[in-house]
Structure formats: C-alpha cells, structure tokens
Amino acid sequence: MAASKDSFGARATLSVDGTDYDIFRLDAVEGSEKLPFSLKVLLENLLRTEDGADITADHVRAIANWDPAAEPDQEIQFTPARVVMQDFTGVPCIVDLATMREAMADLGGDPTKINPLAPAELVIDHSVISDVFGTPESFERNVEIEYQRNGERYQFLRWGQGAFDDFKVVPPGTGIVHQVNIEHLARVVFSRDESGATLAYPDTCVGTDSHTTMVNGLGVLGWGVGGIEAEAAMLGQPVSMLIPRVVGFKLTGQLPDGATATDLVLTITEMLRKHGVVGKFVEFYGAGVSAVPLANRATIGNMSPEFGSTAAIFPIDGETIRYLQLTGRSDAQVALVEAYAKTQGLWHDETREPVFSEYLELDLATIVPSIAGPKRPQDRVQLSDAKAAFREVLPTYAGSADDSVDDAPTAASVSDEGVEETFPASDPVSASNGNVGAEPHTVVPARVPDRASKPTKVVLEDGTETYVDHGHVTIASITSCTNTSNPSVMIGAALLAKNAVERGLTSKPWVKTTLAPGSKVVMDYYEKAQLTPYLEKLGFYLVGYGCVTCIGNSGPLPPAISEAVNEADLAVVSVLSGNRNFEGRINPDVKMNYLASPPLVIAYALAGSMDVDLNNDPLGQDQDGVDVFLRDIWPSPIDVQRTIDESITKEMFVDDYADVFAGDEQWRSLPTPEGKTFDWDAESTYVRKPPYFDGMPAEPSPVEDITGARTLAVLGDSVTTDHISPAGSIKADSPAGKYLSEHGIERRDFNSYGSRRGNHEVMIRGTFANIRLRNQLAPGTEGGVTKNHLTGETTTIYDASRGYIDAGIPLVVLAGKEYGSGSSRDWAAKGTALLGVKAVIAESYERIHRSNLIGMGVLPLQYPEGQNRESLGLTGDEEFTITGITALNDGSTPRTVKVQAGDVEFDARVRIDTPGEANYYRNGGIMQYVLRSLRGSVSA
Known part of the structure; x- marks a missing residue:
C-alpha cells in the first residue's frame, strides 16, 4: 500500500x-x-x-x-483490509488467479504480479454432505466421502496456499467460514507493518459469501461480494461504491423468557425487508445494544442478505472486548482494540443519538417465538400461528384436501397380509413409535381431515413400517453459520433434547436428523456439559462441521422415504436453523422449507409434522402415557446460562485454533503440485482452465451496441441467484450430468455443482437449471428449459444457448423485480455470460448480482419507471436491438439506452452505477480490467 x-x-x-x-x-x-x-x-x-x-x-x-x-x-x-472465502466460491477465485498468471505471461508481463496484495483466507466448509446420518460414525464417514469426492479441488487449494503469498486455507472438518471468522480470523483492529512503522486501522473485509456480514456483529465492517470482485480486492483493486444511506436501528429492552436469538433475527428480517434497506447500511444503537450478547449480534449481522442491506453492524463496546477475550485473542490485541476504538470515537455511547438517514426501533421485550417459511426467510410466522399458516399455503404445494384424499387408505384398512389394523385418523403427530425403545411395528396410514392428505406407507431399513404425508418433516437439521455460532440456542437445543429424552420422547422415524455445528468448540462444550448423548438419542449425531443443509448439502433422504415422497408427489417439509429456505435449495424431494431456532428444530423432529400447534398439541407421550408438551421440556433461561457459564472456556478456543491452518493427517498427506503456475490436468472434471482470457488483446476493443438479440429466458419477480446459479445435486439426465457421464464419471460420483465450481463446463450446463425455475418462454414447465427461437423447439437452456452462439446471435434475459436476490454466487453471473447473454432487462436488481453481471461484461438494464415487460407487451419472442451503449467509449456512462423489441421501443435505464463499474464493462469484465491494470495497458 x-x-x-x-x-x-x-x-x-x-x-x-x-x-x-x-x-x-x-x-x-x-x-x-x-x-x-x-x-x-x-x-x-x-x-x-x-x-x-x-x-x-x-x-x-x-x-x-x-x-x-x-x-x-x-x-x-x-479498500478492504482482507478477503475471506469459502471453498465453493473460493476455488473459482484461485482458478481465475492461476489463469491470470498464465494470461499475464501470454501478454508479456510478469506472472508473479498476480498475487494477493491483501491477506486472503479460505475456509473449506461447503463440501461436506450429510450422506451418513443418525450413527456414531456419521462424521468420520462424511469426511471420508468428502475427501474422496473433492481430492482434486483440495490438492489445487494446497497448491494455491504454497504458490500465492498471503493466502491461507483452513482445511475441511474445522468449521464454517463465518464462525471461524468471528472466533479466530477477525482482528477488529488490524495492525500491519508498513515502511518501518506499525499501522493500526479498523479491520474490514469482503467475502465471497453473502453472509460475510456475520462479522458485523464484532464491529467489523464487511459484506459479501462476487468472487470476481474478491479477486480484484485481493489484487489491490479497491471496491467502488456509493456513500450509502445509513438506517439507524434503535434497540431497547431485553428478550423475554422463551424467545431466542433466532426469533429476534426473524423479526428484524421481516421489519427491515418491509422497510426497504437494499443498498443501505443498517447500524444498531441505543440502550438495548448492551443487552444483546455478541453471539446474538453475529446472528443478526449474518442475516443482512436476507433483509437486503449491504451491512448490519454493531459498534464496538465492552461486550466486544469480552468476546475477544473468551475466544482467545491475545492480551495485546484486546488492549489495542479497546484503546483504538475509544481514541477514534468508535466505542459505543448508548446516551448518544447519532444522525441517520432513516430510523427504526424495536423493543426486545416484544419478541415472540417464530419460524419463517415455507420459501423465504422474510416470511415470518409466529409459532402460535404456524399450524394455521401451514394449512393456508399447503394447497399451493399439494392441491386441495378433496383432491388428495380420494384414494388414501382410511383409518381402518386391510394390510398386505389381509389383517385389519386400526390407527387414529386425526393425529399426524402420533403416527409412529413415540417412546424410546419402541419396537418396529406396523401402522395403517391415517388420513388427516380438513387438509390435503395422502398418507403413503413406508418400510424403513430397520423394518419399521410407518407412513409419510403432506406436511411431514423429513429433514430436521441444526445447521448453518447463522445459529450454530450461538451458545444460547445451541445449549438450549441440547437441554431441550435432554428433557425430551428424560420424558421418553424420540424423533419420528421419517425424520432425517442432522447436527452440523459451525466450529469444533460447540462439540467441546456439549461434551463438557455431558449433553451429547441426549442429542444422539434423538438422532442428532454430528455429521460434519460445515454449512450442510442450508446450502443444499442435506444429502439424500432414506431411499424408502424418497420413493414414497416422489411416487405420491408429497409436499414434505424441512426445518433447519439456517438463513436460506428458497425453493429447490434444501433437497430436491422437499417442497416446503422452514427456518427455526435449534430448539425448535428438535421440537419439530419430535412432532414429525408441520401440521401441529406446538403451543397446544402434545409432542408425544411419556413412559406413563401422559401427554408431553413443548412447554414441559423447554429449558429455562437460568438453566441455559448456567450451562454456558460452566461449560464454555477460553481454553477451548485456544486449543481448537492453535494450529488451524495445518489440518489433520488426511489434509497434510494430500499430494500437492508445486510451481508458480498450475499444471492443469486435461482429464480433470473438477478444475479446468476457464476461457475468460482466450484471445484477449492487450488493449480493450471498443464497446459495441447489441443487435439482433433473442431471449433466452423470461422470468418473474424475486428470481434468486439460487434459481440462476448451479447449486445442489447434479441430475443424471441434465446437460451437466450427461457431460460427466461422457467423461467417465459414475452417477454416484457426480457430487454437487458447488463442488465442481472450478470446472466451467459443468457450471455453464447448470446455469438456469434450478428445478423450481419457471421460464415463461416454456409455459407449464419447471427447470432449465426454454424455447429455441431458431427451431421453435422446447429444449434445455444450455443446448439452446449453444445453438445461438454457433449462429452468432447474442442473447438477453427478461426479468421482474429483485432480480438476483439471495446469495452472491458469482457463477450466476459467470454462467450467464458464458451462455452468451449480453444484457439483462429487469424491473429491479439486488446489489451483488447486478455488480457481478457488469464484472462479467453483461449489461444490466432496467425498464422505465413504472413499466415492466407486461405493460410494454413484451413476450420474449421479439428480436432485440439495444443502441446507445457505444457512448461508453467516450468515457461517459449513458443514463439510458434505446431498446427496440419487435414493434416496441423504450428507453431502458443503464444500471452501471459508478465510474469504476464503467471501466470494468469497457474492458469486458473486472478480471480483464485488473489484468490490464497490472500490466499497465488498461483503458479507463
């Protein structure tokens, strides 16, 4: 610097x-x-x-x-102080840096100039899948499978750690990036030697995961960016931004008994999404701040992408200092943080009323138990209303009650053996072994009155005969960075499990139960508190230290359950302690997904159904046949706090992070390539050299208008980057599955899209391929299909795009409001560009995806104010010509460009918002801009 x-x-x-x-x-x-x-x-x-x-x-x-x-x-x-990455988004970053080294050499430059100039830290946390669950061997087996699947990627990352300066990797099985960030990586105040002096300044960061904002809870300003922006930051390029509006969020009071951090954050998410904070900073202040523990602050900061703000930050105060001490930061570092914050006016003064752009206020005492779903984190439902709310939306997923039950067995029916058996017809909760140690037995599925119901018989591997129906919880997962950093909800969940086991309750047999903490410290304090056996008794065995269910790595449902769900087209449910529950994200078999606190995840595993009122319906019966209600086993705040005080120590953090970058024997024994440039394996299906710099001239070519473009997809409102970016499992009959099969990969070894982000050939084929995507060019369909205007046929988006590219025809995408909301997912933009899309026309965008589109040379346009595709009469069948873009060649950015679509003409707003973004677009993308900058031949 x-x-x-x-x-x-x-x-x-x-x-x-x-x-x-x-x-x-x-x-x-x-x-x-x-x-x-x-x-x-x-x-x-x-x-x-x-x-x-x-x-x-x-x-x-x-x-x-x-x-x-x-x-x-x-x-x-x-200029962020550092960059944090997770492996799904980080691998493409390092792939691109490795490719840039070669491109630099091809242009006659010095390849070692391509090197992180700001510290870059990558945590491998997105690759573990809960294939194995419910057994003591779950963790070891899942890690073993993870290494088998991802060996090539891990070898590549180990090469990067050796080849690039100031790049460190936290190996698998350690924790989730955001939790490792707050527990270990974050400095709060950074110190760095510069020209013989030690410079101290606020720790700031950008990350390749939108939930980088979790570190805001520590007073560290940071947010998620696309992988391409992160690469530029690593290479010393500042992040262009507009000075934002800042929303002041005043907190007063204290959380009441029975309310959790999850309930608080779901309420804040609902409030801020309703208020509108996209592109703004949110800052918490007021007397209530001191009543919010650091872990709760981190939970709130984590959810910033869900309410849409750039950041959601807490100032530095005594609670920050206590957390730094607890997590094993050095005395010198803690002293620096406090002294610096007080000297610079960064220490929280609850008596001061700062000036903000907008104001909101929340009394913590008003928070009530809540969940969110079935498909968006901002759709909060009070727990007391959860059953009614579920029944209200169920017809959307399962049809009407009358349509679903015609062929369903009645409460008394004849079994396969011809013996009539009976079962209560009205209670979905008691539909299987509700007592600890119950023997496998036969039940007759019972129809649920007053709602869609299609009970379907299932025989599990252990011989248990049960059934699944609409609304049954098939996944209950304590997972994700959001809540597994928080001792109050994690200890609360374990104490609830203890109380449930002691009353003789168990999880329902159709529920896949998983526990995926954010760091090893969680299992340390569970062991010290002697709570692990109770979680395991309910099936919540450790499956891995990673994001798991929240990012779609839930693993398959048991085969019998999956078969029943698909054959009967059941609308089954997942309940997870995560931050994302978008359609198609959690598991391909699961249509409805709800976010809940870890204790409520366990409660729903006990209940086995979303069609239950946890406030008034029993979870089951104890050994004496007495009904047990949630209120009977809910731990008191005093018990939770006492357990926290007795079981969590500074030494746990010090020991677990003592040698965090070294890894275990499995990591250290990976064969690692050497050299300053990477030796690409032509046979690899995980890591391939991407085409971004193929044929790139030293000087950028002039920007050209777009003529004769056709539409690849017509999309509605709230299309997320989960809909666009390849994510989840790879289906055998998909273009990506066919590609892998053609390269000799067996179906069982396909792995996930996320694990193959270093292979652009797989990722292009999975772009716009989400099973829930509805492309209105192919009405009545779901998934990655479109109308090919050249042939009139309905085909896959990938195959159609190849036809257009071969014919030299550019493509556009038409979309509605909030296009690209959700995770940053750089491949949502990379895949769009590699499919041949030159422009997107939407009603509005979420910040990161719009920026990423520009970073990949795709032009984001917006319909005129108050207009949209429907009001303009566009169908997507038109031929598009977009003129006026060439004004960028003069060094200015046009406010609008003219769009001619068939007989319709309109002025579209150009969403290149800063001069820096204009420079990226002129150069064909941010990577090309950085490469030319470092070589000294950039056009600005």
Missing part, C-alpha cells in the same frame, strides 16, 4: 501498553464526530489510502460532510 498523501494531517501515534502504532485520527477531519460508526470506518479507510488520484481529499470531505437525507450519488473507493 502506498503512503497516504495525508492532506488533513491525520497521521498520529497511539501508544498501547508500550507499543507505538501509527493511526489516522478521525478528529483531524471536521464533521467526523457526527458520523455513524460505519461511516467513520469508511472515513478512516479513505484517510489512510488517499493517493490523490482514485482517492482524493474531496472524497474524504464527501464523507465528513455526509448528508443523511441525500440519495447516494458520491462514489468512493473502499
């Missing part, structure tokens, strides 16, 4: 326990004291990186003179 021009004379010395640090004092800039916490962090960033060119004194003044009421229009360049 070049020395700052320091136009404001802000550089000063801070002494902490005998160590001197150079800092850039915020009070050297007039107006800084009134800024919100998050903008103070950005102000320091500009002071420290002022170079007189990209970052000037005027940019510093722009933040200091921030007008909270103004709409964002001032671009700044933010």
Whole structure:
C-alpha cells in the first residue's frame, strides 16, 4: 500500500501498553464526530489510502460532510483490509488467479504480479454432505466421502496456499467460514507493518459469501461480494461504491423468557425487508445494544442478505472486548482494540443519538417465538400461528384436501397380509413409535381431515413400517453459520433434547436428523456439559462441521422415504436453523422449507409434522402415557446460562485454533503440485482452465451496441441467484450430468455443482437449471428449459444457448423485480455470460448480482419507471436491438439506452452505477480490467 498523501494531517501515534502504532485520527477531519460508526470506518479507510488520484481529499470531505437525507450519488473507493472465502466460491477465485498468471505471461508481463496484495483466507466448509446420518460414525464417514469426492479441488487449494503469498486455507472438518471468522480470523483492529512503522486501522473485509456480514456483529465492517470482485480486492483493486444511506436501528429492552436469538433475527428480517434497506447500511444503537450478547449480534449481522442491506453492524463496546477475550485473542490485541476504538470515537455511547438517514426501533421485550417459511426467510410466522399458516399455503404445494384424499387408505384398512389394523385418523403427530425403545411395528396410514392428505406407507431399513404425508418433516437439521455460532440456542437445543429424552420422547422415524455445528468448540462444550448423548438419542449425531443443509448439502433422504415422497408427489417439509429456505435449495424431494431456532428444530423432529400447534398439541407421550408438551421440556433461561457459564472456556478456543491452518493427517498427506503456475490436468472434471482470457488483446476493443438479440429466458419477480446459479445435486439426465457421464464419471460420483465450481463446463450446463425455475418462454414447465427461437423447439437452456452462439446471435434475459436476490454466487453471473447473454432487462436488481453481471461484461438494464415487460407487451419472442451503449467509449456512462423489441421501443435505464463499474464493462469484465491494470495497458 502506498503512503497516504495525508492532506488533513491525520497521521498520529497511539501508544498501547508500550507499543507505538501509527493511526489516522478521525478528529483531524471536521464533521467526523457526527458520523455513524460505519461511516467513520469508511472515513478512516479513505484517510489512510488517499493517493490523490482514485482517492482524493474531496472524497474524504464527501464523507465528513455526509448528508443523511441525500440519495447516494458520491462514489468512493473502499479498500478492504482482507478477503475471506469459502471453498465453493473460493476455488473459482484461485482458478481465475492461476489463469491470470498464465494470461499475464501470454501478454508479456510478469506472472508473479498476480498475487494477493491483501491477506486472503479460505475456509473449506461447503463440501461436506450429510450422506451418513443418525450413527456414531456419521462424521468420520462424511469426511471420508468428502475427501474422496473433492481430492482434486483440495490438492489445487494446497497448491494455491504454497504458490500465492498471503493466502491461507483452513482445511475441511474445522468449521464454517463465518464462525471461524468471528472466533479466530477477525482482528477488529488490524495492525500491519508498513515502511518501518506499525499501522493500526479498523479491520474490514469482503467475502465471497453473502453472509460475510456475520462479522458485523464484532464491529467489523464487511459484506459479501462476487468472487470476481474478491479477486480484484485481493489484487489491490479497491471496491467502488456509493456513500450509502445509513438506517439507524434503535434497540431497547431485553428478550423475554422463551424467545431466542433466532426469533429476534426473524423479526428484524421481516421489519427491515418491509422497510426497504437494499443498498443501505443498517447500524444498531441505543440502550438495548448492551443487552444483546455478541453471539446474538453475529446472528443478526449474518442475516443482512436476507433483509437486503449491504451491512448490519454493531459498534464496538465492552461486550466486544469480552468476546475477544473468551475466544482467545491475545492480551495485546484486546488492549489495542479497546484503546483504538475509544481514541477514534468508535466505542459505543448508548446516551448518544447519532444522525441517520432513516430510523427504526424495536423493543426486545416484544419478541415472540417464530419460524419463517415455507420459501423465504422474510416470511415470518409466529409459532402460535404456524399450524394455521401451514394449512393456508399447503394447497399451493399439494392441491386441495378433496383432491388428495380420494384414494388414501382410511383409518381402518386391510394390510398386505389381509389383517385389519386400526390407527387414529386425526393425529399426524402420533403416527409412529413415540417412546424410546419402541419396537418396529406396523401402522395403517391415517388420513388427516380438513387438509390435503395422502398418507403413503413406508418400510424403513430397520423394518419399521410407518407412513409419510403432506406436511411431514423429513429433514430436521441444526445447521448453518447463522445459529450454530450461538451458545444460547445451541445449549438450549441440547437441554431441550435432554428433557425430551428424560420424558421418553424420540424423533419420528421419517425424520432425517442432522447436527452440523459451525466450529469444533460447540462439540467441546456439549461434551463438557455431558449433553451429547441426549442429542444422539434423538438422532442428532454430528455429521460434519460445515454449512450442510442450508446450502443444499442435506444429502439424500432414506431411499424408502424418497420413493414414497416422489411416487405420491408429497409436499414434505424441512426445518433447519439456517438463513436460506428458497425453493429447490434444501433437497430436491422437499417442497416446503422452514427456518427455526435449534430448539425448535428438535421440537419439530419430535412432532414429525408441520401440521401441529406446538403451543397446544402434545409432542408425544411419556413412559406413563401422559401427554408431553413443548412447554414441559423447554429449558429455562437460568438453566441455559448456567450451562454456558460452566461449560464454555477460553481454553477451548485456544486449543481448537492453535494450529488451524495445518489440518489433520488426511489434509497434510494430500499430494500437492508445486510451481508458480498450475499444471492443469486435461482429464480433470473438477478444475479446468476457464476461457475468460482466450484471445484477449492487450488493449480493450471498443464497446459495441447489441443487435439482433433473442431471449433466452423470461422470468418473474424475486428470481434468486439460487434459481440462476448451479447449486445442489447434479441430475443424471441434465446437460451437466450427461457431460460427466461422457467423461467417465459414475452417477454416484457426480457430487454437487458447488463442488465442481472450478470446472466451467459443468457450471455453464447448470446455469438456469434450478428445478423450481419457471421460464415463461416454456409455459407449464419447471427447470432449465426454454424455447429455441431458431427451431421453435422446447429444449434445455444450455443446448439452446449453444445453438445461438454457433449462429452468432447474442442473447438477453427478461426479468421482474429483485432480480438476483439471495446469495452472491458469482457463477450466476459467470454462467450467464458464458451462455452468451449480453444484457439483462429487469424491473429491479439486488446489489451483488447486478455488480457481478457488469464484472462479467453483461449489461444490466432496467425498464422505465413504472413499466415492466407486461405493460410494454413484451413476450420474449421479439428480436432485440439495444443502441446507445457505444457512448461508453467516450468515457461517459449513458443514463439510458434505446431498446427496440419487435414493434416496441423504450428507453431502458443503464444500471452501471459508478465510474469504476464503467471501466470494468469497457474492458469486458473486472478480471480483464485488473489484468490490464497490472500490466499497465488498461483503458479507463
């Protein structure tokens, strides 16, 4: 980093326990004291990186003179202190860096210039799949399978760790990236040697996963970016952004008994999504902040993508310091954090009412138990209303009650052996062995009155005969970064399990039960509290330290359950403690997905159905036949806190993270390639050299208008990056499955799309292939199919795109509101570009995907205000010509371009929002821009 021009004379010395640090004092800039916490962090960033060119004194003044009421229009360049990655999104980053090294050499440059200039840390957490569950061997077997599936990728990452400077890898089986970030990687205040001095400054980061915002709970400003933006940040390129509006969220009161951090965050998600915070910072303040434990703050920060804000940050205070001490940060680091925050005005003062752009307020005492679903995290449902809400939406997934039950067996029917057996007809909860140690037995499926019901008999591997029906919970998973970082809900879940076991309850046999904590520390404190046996008694065995169910790595349902669900077309349910429940994400057999706290995940495993009122219906009966209700086994806050105090120690964190980058014997024994450039394996189906730089000239070609384009897909509102990006399992009859088969890969070894993100051939074929995608060019269909305008046939999106590319015809995608919401998923943009899409026309975009489209050379356009595809009469059958884009060649960005679609003409708004984005687009993408910048031949 070049020395700052320091136009404001802000550089000063801070002494902490005998160590001197150079800092850039915020009070050297007039107006800084009134800024919100998050903008103070950005102000320091500009002071420290002022170079007189990209970052000037005027940019510093722009933040200091921030007008909270103004709409964002001032671009700044933010330079994050570090980059964090997970392996699904991180592997393509390292693949691209390896490819850039070769491209640099091809252009006559120095390949070692392609090297992280900011610390980059990657945590392998997205690859473990819960194939094996419910047994003591689950963890070991799943890790073993993970290495078998992903050996090529892991070898590649080990090569990267050796080839690139300042790049570290946390091996598999350690934890989830965001939890490892808050427990170990985050510095809160960074210190780094520069020109003989030690510089101290706020820790900031960008990450290749949208839930990077979890670190906001620690007072670290950071957010998710696309992999292509992360690569640029690693290579020293600042992130272009507009000075945002900041929403002040005042907290008062305390959580009541029975309410959890999950209930709180689902309420905040609902409030902020309703308020509208896309592109804004959210900052928490007020007297209630001190009542929010650090783990709860992290849970709230984690959900920022679900309510749409760029960041959701808490300031630094005494709770931050306590957490840093608990998690084993050094005394010197803790002292630096406190001294720096207090010196710079970054320490929370609950008596101060900062100035914000917008204001919201929440009394924590009003929080009630909640879940969210069946398909969006912002669709909060009070637990007391969950049964009614489920029944209200069930017809959407299962048809009407009358349609579903005509052929269903009655409560008294004849079994295969001809013996009549009876079973209660009205109670879906008691439909199987409800007592510990119950023997496998035969039941007759019973129709549920008043709702769609199609009970279908199942014989499990252990001989148990049971049934599954609409609304049955087939997956109950304590999983994801969001809640498994939080001792209050994790201990609460384990104590609930203990109480349930002691009352003789067990999970229903049709429920796949999994436990995937965010770090090893969780299992440490479970063991110390002697709670693990109770979780295991209910089937919640450790399946891995990773994201698992939340990202679609739930693994297959037991074959008999899967067969019954698919043959009867049942609308079954997953309940998970995660942050994402979008359609088609969790498991291909599961249509309805609900987010819930870890204790409620266990409660629903006991109940076995979403068609139950947990406040008033029993979960089962105890050994004496007495009904047991959720309130009977719910642990008290006193018990939870006492267990936390007795079982969680600083030493657990110190020991678990002592040698975190070294890995176990399995990791260390992987054969690792060497050399500064990677030796690509032509036979690899996991890691292949991508085509982004093929034939790239040293100087960029002029931007051209788009003529004669056809439509690849016509999509509705709220199409997420989960709908666009390849994710989940690879079906045998899909284009990606056929590609793998043609390359000699057996079906059982297909693995997931996420694990094959380093192979562009697989990923192109899986783009727009989500099983729940509805492309209106092919009405009545679901999945990755479209109408090929050249032939009139309905075919796969991939095959159609090949035909258009061969014919030299550019493509467009038409979409509705909030296009690209959800995870950052760089492959949603990469795949779009590689399919030949040159422009997307939507009603509105979510931030990260719009930015990623530009980063891949795809033009994001917006319909005129108040207009959309329907109002303009567009069907997608038109031929599109888009003119006016060439204005970019003059160094300016046009506000609109003219779109001619058949007989319809309109002016579309150009969503290239900053000069930096315009530079990326002119160069054909962000990677091409960075490569030319480093070589010295960029066009700006």
